[in-house]
Amino acid sequence: GSATKNWPAERWLSFVHWIRAEADCDVVVVLGEADEAARRVFHEATPDTGILYARNLELPQVAAILAECRAMVGHDSG
Secondary structure (H helix, E strand, O other), rough: OOOOHHHOOHHHHHHHHHHHHHHHHOOOEEEOOHHHHHHHHHHHHOOOOOOEEEOOOOHHHHHHHHHHHOOOOOOOOO
């Protein structure tokens, strides 16, 4: 992925907190190999137990997680 296509992690963090408050739901943050900086931003700022992390998963595993979600928001549909 290209960093120029990615929204800054701080904005994602704000969005995650907003959607948790508005929709009263858990959030799954999917992170890959290139997302170490974003992982640090989230890890430092989210003691919130309603935020779950899926890191460095194979595509079928990500698909299985997303199949259980009500909605998906991301940078790129890839």
